[in-house]
Amino acid sequence: MAAGRPSEQHLAGRAALVTGASGGIGQALCESLISAGVRVAMHYSSSAEAVEQLAGRAAAQGATALAFQADLSDPHQCVRLIQEVRRQIGSIEILIVNHGRGVRRSGYEEVTAEDWDATMATNTRAAFLLTREALPDMQAAGFGRVLFTSSVAALTGGVVGPDYAASKAALHGLLHYLAPRVATDGVTVNAIAPALIERTGMLPGDPTELATRIPVRRLGRPSEVADLAVAILANGYVTNQVISIDGGIHPS
Numbered sequence: 001m002a003a004g005r006p007s008e009q010h011l012a013g014r015a016a017l018v019t020g021a022s023g024g025i026g027q028a029l030c031e032s033l034i035s036a037g038v039r040v041a042m043h044y045s046s047s048a049e050a051v052e053q054l055a056g057r058a059a060a061q062g063a064t065a066l067a068f069q070a071d072l073s074d075p076h077q078c079v080r081l082i083q084e085v086r087r088q089i090g091s092i093e094i095l096i097v098n099h100g101r102g103v104r105r106s107g108y109e110e111v112t113a114e115d116w117d118a119t120m121a122t123n124t125r126a127a128f129l130l131t132r133e134a135l136p137d138m139q140a141a142g143f144g145r146v147l148f149t150s151s152v153a154a155l156t157g158g159v160v161g162p163d164y165a166a167s168k169a170a171l172h173g174l175l176h177y178l179a180p181r182v183a184t185d186g187v188t189v190n191a192i193a194p195a196l197i198e199r200t201g202m203l204p205g206d207p208t209e210l211a212t213r214i215p216v217r218r219l220g221r222p223s224e225v226a227d228l229a230v231a232i233l234a235n236g237y238v239t240n241q242v243i244s245i246d247g248g249i250h251p252s
Contacts, residue, residue, distance in 0.1 A: 016033050016040050021067075100123050147190055150192065151165075197221070
């Protein structure tokens with residue numbers, strides 16, 4: 001594998017878990033980490049094919065990338081996933097919580113209590129449980145990176161639904177709680193907040209029409225999200241931050 005850019009070199013050889021690795025952003029994240037020499041555990045819930053194909057391509061290049069299945073709406077499976085990854089690739093030094101549940105509805109009136117609980121369990125509780133299980137090894141090693149994939153919906157309300165926006169906004173509160181408490185252990189905790197990215201299941205309409213609403217006049221690329229993520233992971237001085245990547249939709 002290529003040695004990578006200088007900013008990526010200290011990530012080489014480390015172990016990462018990427019949840020939601022079967023989607024466009026998840027695949028791009030995994031590909032970038034593999035290129036940087038990271039050993040990658042790729043989580044999926046039900047879409048195994050894309051993750052297994054990526055694992056096969058990585059193996060053919062001599063890299064370590066393994067697929068792991070779990071339903072992260074189940075708290076027991078969150079813990080099991082961390083344990084299985086630890087057994088197979090070692091202690092997790094990089095945790096990217098990228099999976100998410102979002103069901104677009106026409107109005108908030110349609111969101112039931114069951115909908116709300118399912119979204120919060122998948123998007124927020126799982127992020128906490130995964131991080132809680134991974135942090136002790138990071139703290140003991142004196143190095144760790146936690147990165148949540150949030151959404152611009154957490155900042156604006158978005159269009160997917162109140163449950164989705166609230167679940168993503170809750171990640172910001174979680175990282176702001178955790179980051180200062182683990183910073184002296186060499187662990188950073190951050191989030192990226194993408195919007196209107198190609199090859200994702202969250203696009204709220206026709207891509208051509210959506211592009212006209214974006215100041216840069218195009219959709220974002222999963223590779224651009226991955227580039228930002230790797231830059232954050234490679235930087236030990238960036239922590240407690242939510243960084244948008246949205247083509248200028250929401251000024252920070």
